[in-house]
Amino acid sequence: MTNLKTSRNAVFQKLPLATGSSFVINRYQSPNFETPWHFHEEYELVYCEKGFGNKFIGDSFSTYQEGEIAFIGKNVPHLFKADDSFYQADASIKPSSIVIQFSEDFLGKEFFNSPEMASMKKILLLSMNGLVILGDTKEKIKQVMIEMLDLGNIGRFAKLIEIFTLLSIGQELQPISVNIISGININDSLKMNKVLEYTLLHFKDDISIAEVASLSNLSESAFCRYFKSRTQKSYLSFVIEMRLNESGRILRESNKSILEICYECGFKNLSNFNRLFRKQFNQNPMEYRKNSEQ
Incomplete structure (x- = not known):
């Protein structure tokens, strides 16, 4: 293209x-x-x-x-x-x-x-x-x-x-974006794309920082600095954001229970899921589902 x-x-x-x-x-x-x-x-x-x-x-x-x-x-x-x-x-x-x-x-x-x-x-x-x-x-x-x-x-x-x-x-x-992020045309480059592609495939799973850092040939600490410098957020925050957006999609498109969606999207307990969901969407999952049906 x-x-x-x-x-x-x-x-x-x-x-x-x-x-x-x-x-x-x-x-x-x-x-x-x-x-x-x-x-x-x-x-x-x-x-x-x-x-x-x-x-x-x-x-x-x-x-x-x-x-x-x-x-x-x-x-x-x-x-x-x-x-x-x-x-x-x-x-x-x-x-x-x-x-x-x-x-x-x-x-x-x-x-x-x-x-x-x-x-x-x-x-x-x-x-x-x-x-x-x-x-x-x-x-x-x-x-x-x-x-x-x-x-x-x-x-x-x-x-x-x-x-x-x-x-x-x-x-x-x-x-859409809180911060203005600009690309820079210099050499070591496809690292970030590898990380994004891998995360899209595995964000519902248990992902270790070491595992993702290896994709970029970086140490864990270097990878954390690398990722935050390019997205203005930590890698863990990014994964949580992906999980919450996926949970929102499933809430809109299915009748699955909140507990089922919580575990399907990679969260380990319901109270933590509800707290993070409210923080991102300013409403709990049940309210989100009800409002999306209107």
């Missing part, structure tokens, strides 16, 4: 531009929907057209659902990974996304500094934390992105400006 270079925080991605185009819009279907944890100099708008799974954006790990739209700032490390169920032999749906990518100077260095683009310039700054687009703004942008695929260059450009307008006037933009 793209050319990749290594980096300390993630894989650096160099985007190819089609002849006669100043920005990229494409529909990607699994397995090309998923790429390693990566970053690029372009801003990215991602409409998750089909499927669901997990996403890493900046310092945040969370699930994504079909129909979700995210706006990701330049050089912000990110990864979308479809749920394991889509990789089964009998899976009838292939995850797909529509992606728009543009550089800050794709229409010249002064474009976003013009008075007319002042509101959009603010949105670009907010996108450095990653944004989820909600409500009516999401539905309108989704429709525009679908329409763009069948248009010529001028039509696509006009629709992109329409998206800028919707983002600028919309009030339904929710930050």
Whole structure:
């Protein structure tokens, strides 16, 4: 899909531009929907057209659902990974996304500094934390992105400006990442991607720091420093976050008991699970399930 270079925080991605185009819009279907944890100099708008799974954006790990739209700032490390169920032999749906990518100077260095683009310039700054687009703004942008695929260059450009307008006037933009995390294009790089892939496979299991540190050829203490410098959180906190997000998904999508979900997601006792769940979601699991049904 793209050319990749290594980096300390993630894989650096160099985007190819089609002849006669100043920005990229494409529909990607699994397995090309998923790429390693990566970053690029372009801003990215991602409409998750089909499927669901997990996403890493900046310092945040969370699930994504079909129909979700995210706006990701330049050089912000990110990864979308479809749920394991889509990789089964009998899976009838292939995850797909529509992606728009543009550089800050794709229409010249002064474009976003013009008075007319002042509101959009603010949105670009907010996108450095990653944004989820909600409500009516999401539905309108989704429709525009679908329409763009069948248009010529001028039509696509006009629709992109329409998206800028919707983002600028919309009030339904929710930050994803607490801290601004930027990728750096230097050498020792795929360590982090190995850690993320391994953790996605094993976060429900008992994972030792020594086990994960070995993937990076680091000592336990060095790995802990390495991971925190790249995510602004400890590895243990990250694993707990993954378990809690998975428990939220199961609460929304099944009738399993709270105790069953607690153990399935890797927690050892119910009281600790309830305490951590409330801390992350500001409600207990039963309240979360009830509210998600409304």
